[in-house]
Amino acid sequence: MTTVTVRGAGIFGLSVAWFCLKAGARVRVVDPAGVAAGASGGLVGALSPHSPDRWSEVKAFQLRSLVAARTFWPEVDAVTGLRSGYGPVPRVRPLPDADAVARARELAREAARNWGEAGAWTLVEADDWAPSATGLAVRDTLSARLHPARATLSLAEALRRCGVEIVPEARDEGAVVWAAGHAGLADLSRRRAREAGRGIKGQAATLGFDARGFPQVQADGIYIVPHEDATVGVGSTTERDWTTPEPDAQLDEVITRARAICPALAGAPVLRRWAGIRPRARSRAPMLGTWPDRPGHYVANGGFKIGFGVAVEVGRLMADLVVRNRDAIPTPFRVEASL
Numbered sequence: 001m002t003t004v005t006v007r008g009a010g011i012f013g014l015s016v017a018w019f020c021l022k023a024g025a026r027v028r029v030v031d032p033a034g035v036a037a038g039a040s041g042g043l044v045g046a047l048s049p050h051s052p053d054r055w056s057e058v059k060a061f062q063l064r065s066l067v068a069a070r071t072f073w074p075e076v077d078a079v080t081g082l083r084s085g086y087g088p089v090p091r092v093r094p095l096p097d098a099d100a101v102a103r104a105r106e107l108a109r110e111a112a113r114n115w116g117e118a119g120a121w122t123l124v125e126a127d128d129w130a131p132s133a134t135g136l137a138v139r140d141t142l143s144a145r146l147h148p149a150r151a152t153l154s155l156a157e158a159l160r161r162c163g164v165e166i167v168p169e170a171r172d173e174g175a176v177v178w179a180a181g182h183a184g185l186a187d188l189s190r191r192r193a194r195e196a197g198r199g200i201k202g203q204a205a206t207l208g209f210d211a212r213g214f215p216q217v218q219a220d221g222i223y224i225v226p227h228e229d230a231t232v233g234v235g236s237t238t239e240r241d242w243t244t245p246e247p248d249a250q251l252d253e254v255i256t257r258a259r260a261i262c263p264a265l266a267g268a269p270v271l272r273r274w275a276g277i278r279p280r281a282r283s284r285a286p287m288l289g290t291w292p293d294r295p296g297h298y299v300a301n302g303g304f305k306i307g308f309g310v311a312v313e314v315g316r317l318m319a320d321l322v323v324r325n326r327d328a329i330p331t332p333f334r335v336e337a338s339l
């Protein structure tokens with residue numbers, strides 16, 4: 001039986017642990033800060049696809065992961081009785097001008113070609129939830145949402161119930177998978193004497209507003225995600241240079257912009273302010289595979305802005321590699337691509 005030590009109890013580490021367990025390995029997860037202590041402890045949770053044109057291996061990977069999430073999260077929640085907050089909530093993007101409408105029509109053809117039956121990309125009339133100057137919006141049904149912190153806790157609990165220990169400290173045993181988020185990228189950079197990636201701060205908020213039944217909205221770089229507990233997650237900033245990991249005044253602008261996009265949120269109270277450090281690999285793509293020059297060690301990192309969207313497929317591919325010795329990591333995601 002393969003033994004696997006996973007270092008990092010964020011969504012990447014836990015997904016890798018889950019699929020290694022399913023592949024028959026004995027698994028232990030080690031994280032000195034505990035479950036969901038890093039970027040995975042957030043509150044936005046948009047699971048949404050890249051645009052459907054210029055199709056690539058990266059986009060195909062994300063599509064597979066979004067489709068797999070439809071069964072993955074309900075299965076995890078069934079083990080624990082907890083709620084990941086997963087739901088097939090479509091996304092709308094208000095179309096501000098004629099150019100955006102023309103582009104959206106083009107992309108509808110690309111979505112039909114590249115997404116197939118997995119999701120539809122349709123032009124619809126915009127409504128009062130997310131109005132637009134043209135009166136039109138794009139609606140896609142490949143998107144879904146979950147609650148990041150709760151989903152991570154649910155997956156951790158599912159692992160525990162299946163006998164996996166999640167501990168603050170332990171010696172390496174067997175294969176070691178480093179899923180240590182931005183600290184892991186810093187470590188890799190130090191060891192390679194070259195920047196492999198860095199932590200990009202993001203801030204988000206929870207607003208008290210019951211938007212259940214409404215779509216999630218993406219506009220002006222802002223995500224507005226209705227959750228099943230009658231709150232709405234809004235985010236995020238993208239901060240390359242930051243001095244404090246805590247939320248600060250930059251979050252106020254995100255909230256103001258979210259309220260401009262969805263006027264119904266104007267009077268919604270801010271229930272929570274949060275900041276996390278996203279792990280962004282130098283390639284900007286997920287960074288997966290064997291750790292070069294460190295036999296028996298592996299890396300699962302670089303989730304950046306779409307970590308939850310790709311986590312299921314990341315876990316599956318890493319387990320294939322670590323437990324079954326089958327390497328199907330797409331070239332753009334390989335660790336070497338960021339070194």
Ligand SMILES: Cc1cc2nc3c(=O)[nH]c(=O)nc-3n(C[C@H](O)[C@H](O)[C@H](O)COP(=O)(O)OP(=O)(O)OC[C@H]3O[C@@H](n4cnc5c(N)ncnc54)[C@H](O)[C@@H]3O)c2cc1C
Pocket residue numbers: 007008009010011012013030031032033034035036037038039040041042044045046047148179180181182183184201202203204223235236237275276277278279300301302303304305306307308309310
């Ligand atoms: C504001 C914001 C909004 C976001 N919105 C979305 C979204 O809507 N949709 C989406 O898909 N993604 C989103 N993301 C991105 C997503 O949250 C991340 O990509 C994902 O959480 C990364 O998961 P991870 O497990 O790699 O890292 P983390 O969650 O950071 O986990 C790394 C873990 O490693 C641990 N660790 C560090 N060093 C060690 C060590 N030496 N040994 C053991 N453990 C260690 C840390 O304690 C931490 O718990 C958002 C991120 C932010 C910040």
